[in-house]
Amino acid sequence: MEATEKNDDPFPKPAPAEWQRRWVDAVLATDGVNVPRAALEQIAPFVVQPKALLYSPRAQDKAERLRDDVLVSIRTDAGTALAVSLKLAGYAGTTWWHNERISTAFRSPVDPSNGTKPTLPAVRPWTAVTTDGEERTYSALRSEFRTLHELLDTIDRSGNELTGRDGHRPYDLREDLVLNGQMEPCMYIAQQLVLDEASVDASGGQRPSSYWVWPAVRGNNRTKARHELLGLSSAEIATGVPMAKLGMDSTDVSTNPAFWLPKYSSKLNDEYKAACAAGDFDATAYRSRKVAVVTAHLVIGSPSPERLYRIVQSSNRRDHVHPPLEFKPNDRSRSLGRSILGAYSAAGILREDVADVLAGTQPISRLSNGPGDAPISVQRDWRSMRLLCEFFPTEDDSGRRELIRAALSEPAPSTLGRPHVNRRLRAWSALTSESYPEPWNPRVADALPVSLAKEGSVLSGRPLRDLLSSADTDADAFEELLLYRAPHWLAAFDLIDADRGSVGAQRGDSDTDQTVDNEESLRIRRGVNNAIAAMRANRVRAVGLLRELATAMDESDRPPMQVGESGEPLDKPASRAWFNKTFPKVAGATRTNTGAPLQPGAAAAPPETDTEAVKRLRRELADVLTTLEEGVKLLPTIASQMRTHARAANIAQPLSESRAQSAALQVTGLLQPLRELPELLLALGNREL
Numbered sequence: 001m002e003a004t005e006k007n008d009d010p011f012p013k014p015a016p017a018e019w020q021r022r023w024v025d026a027v028l029a030t031d032g033v034n035v036p037r038a039a040l041e042q043i044a045p046f047v048v049q050p051k052a053l054l055y056s057p058r059a060q061d062k063a064e065r066l067r068d069d070v071l072v073s074i075r076t077d078a079g080t081a082l083a084v085s086l087k088l089a090g091y092a093g094t095t096w097w098h099n100e101r102i103s104t105a106f107r108s109p110v111d112p113s114n115g116t117k118p119t120l121p122a123v124r125p126w127t128a129v130t131t132d133g134e135e136r137t138y139s140a141l142r143s144e145f146r147t148l149h150e151l152l153d154t155i156d157r158s159g160n161e162l163t164g165r166d167g168h169r170p171y172d173l174r175e176d177l178v179l180n181g182q183m184e185p186c187m188y189i190a191q192q193l194v195l196d197e198a199s200v201d202a203s204g205g206q207r208p209s210s211y212w213v214w215p216a217v218r219g220n221n222r223t224k225a226r227h228e229l230l231g232l233s234s235a236e237i238a239t240g241v242p243m244a245k246l247g248m249d250s251t252d253v254s255t256n257p258a259f260w261l262p263k264y265s266s267k268l269n270d271e272y273k274a275a276c277a278a279g280d281f282d283a284t285a286y287r288s289r290k291v292a293v294v295t296a297h298l299v300i301g302s303p304s305p306e307r308l309y310r311i312v313q314s315s316n317r318r319d320h321v322h323p324p325l326e327f328k329p330n331d332r333s334r335s336l337g338r339s340i341l342g343a344y345s346a347a348g349i350l351r352e353d354v355a356d357v358l359a360g361t362q363p364i365s366r367l368s369n370g371p372g373d374a375p376i377s378v379q380r381d382w383r384s385m386r387l388l389c390e391f392f393p394t395e396d397d398s399g400r401r402e403l404i405r406a407a408l409s410e411p412a413p414s415t416l417g418r419p420h421v422n423r424r425l426r427a428w429s430a431l432t433s434e435s436y437p438e439p440w441n442p443r444v445a446d447a448l449p450v451s452l453a454k455e456g457s458v459l460s461g462r463p464l465r466d467l468l469s470s471a472d473t474d475a476d477a478f479e480e481l482l483l484y485r486a487p488h489w490l491a492a493f494d495l496i497d498a499d500r501g502s503v504g505a506q507r508g509d510s511d512t513d514q515t516v517d518n519e520e521s522l523r524i525r526r527g528v529n530n531a532i533a534a535m536r537a538n539r540v541r542a543v544g545l546l547r548e549l550a551t552a553m554d555e556s557d558r559p560p561m562q563v564g565e566s567g568e569p570l571d572k573p574a575s576r577a578w579f580n581k582t583f584p585k586v587a588g589a590t591r592t593n594t595g596a597p598l599q600p601g602a603a604a605a606p607p608e609t610d611t612e613a614v615k616r617l618r619r620e621l622a623d624v625l626t627t628l629e630e631g632v633k634l635l636p637t638i639a640s641q642m643r644t645h646a647r648a649a650n651i652a653q654p655l656s657e658s659r660a661q662s663a664a665l666q667v668t669g670l671l672q673p674l675r676e677l678p679e680l681l682l683a684l685g686n687r688e689l
Helices: 017-029 037-046 100-105 148-164 173-180 220-230 234-239 257-278 305-321 329-346 352-359 376-391 398-408 418-435 442-447 451-455 464-470 475-484 486-492 528-536 539-554 576-582 610-648 657-684
Strands: 071-076 079-089 124-129 135-145 186-188 191-195 210-213 216-218 293-301 561-563 569-573
Touching: 017 037, 037 079, 037 210, 037 257, 071 305, 079 305, 100 148, 100 329, 124 305, 135 148, 135 293, 135 305, 148 191, 148 220, 148 234, 173 220, 210 234, 216 220, 216 305, 220 234, 305 329, 305 352, 329 352, 329 376, 329 398, 329 418, 329 442, 352 376, 376 418, 376 464, 376 475, 376 539, 398 418, 418 442, 418 451, 418 486, 442 486, 442 528, 464 475, 464 539, 475 486, 475 528, 475 539, 475 610, 486 528, 486 539, 528 539, 539 561, 539 569, 561 576
Parallel strands: 135 191, 186 293
Antiparallel strands: 071 079, 079 293, 124 135, 186 216, 191 210, 561 569
């Protein structure tokens, strides 16, 4: 519907009110539609040529409905939905703050503390009581805000975050819309934004207590860029366009699109004609002419509307799991984890309310049998450990194993390698950080072994308080805290981070890295495994630190204090420099009876019992076998790649003859002990050992 530059008006005006009403009635009369009427009435003024979308049966007793050829089926792992394909005025739609790419810009509803970032409003299915007194769920969403200011701030913040997280797009999206128009349709879903407090406009009049909007669950960036070209914002389209933008001398705003849309279109059409006459090709009306009308998909129905949020998010999440652009690691990993949880929920093996809490879209207090009244550290720990079990199901949980393989396109569990395991671990870590004020580098969780994916996560199930209280004397409790809690807790308070790559040690450049005992600190290249090993070597002080971190969480995430040699809290805040000095980097020190290096001045751990030694050696055996297996698989790959690159670089001999013979002898030398290993390992399973 592109206009010519001479005669046609490119910016459409609403259809007559009668055709808008007939279109709404026809949508509601179509099989499979269960969207609220109020939502359709809000979008109706934006629909271009609604008459062309209708089918009028010849029988007088049958109502008008939508034509079959304009209906679009949406099929996802979370369920199905129905959409209508139509032409909309370019002003239609708003940005969607639940976009996967900007989730870390908000504080999640699942964070039980009082963070400084604005909270991401929870999304609920839209329900209403029918005439027969029953509560019914419709294909729409509902979010609540305390004030109009909070609503406007959320919309504006989401738009600003989109601008800063556009990835490595190889072209300018806004200019592409100017030159080519919008090539692909955006997808929109109905949402009601409810205010807890009544608001007053600039003239003293009462503002509405709720607004119906159609956010872009797919095509967020295109919607934002389109609005910018047209001279409007998502906040204005949602809550009212200022009269001044309509060319009227007033401080009021118009919340009714049936009023402001024809006036704004007339204004742009006049500007467009003037621009064409003057040759002003930089005018707003001229640059936005190709997005004056766009194709869009409106979601209007679903047989399972209670899962509508996950259904409409599926395509957006898949874009982040298999991204066409490069998104930030935390956003990508969270999206990956939510895809897994959505697959579980759709298959009926994970309750809807639990899946929402684990995904970070609902507060943990919504669970009837969850730890909603527990201290902050317990709530966070419950959710994190539950996520770990969901992402690393055991061998007897075939249902989850099949679904997670399909969601991640993984090989069989027996052939999983380090990259596959790290991918799951980062999803676990990124979603765990939803319960905290700030996300951390999700790579801190890469310390767990590959065997976790092959065998599954088998936790003791002991409460966090029990583990903390007994960790100084119970080796199993201490080890469970170190492996599954310590990396996240330390990262949450900026005491550790993932390995800094090849930067080595450099001068401290943050408040937490400046000094310890008046000595300038260095940022040390240190992996998470090394930090955990250092804590393992100084159990008394490590247990004291873990207890202090849990207490700091429970006291609204205050800075944790340093701990003394006997584990007691001191009166100085802990920092990364203090941690590195207290738990120095492990490097070839004398081994203790637990297999970890003993640091000078560290308090000795209780003697290791034979039972504890067997458990430790069992873990070490699994790690050695996994490393050996991965190394054997890598050898032919490395040799093949070396040969390929050598040929490309015209290197006739990538290895010297003596080095090649030495490497071959190394491999051959491993064969004899490897032949003896099976009998030795089988003997361990003999009850007469």
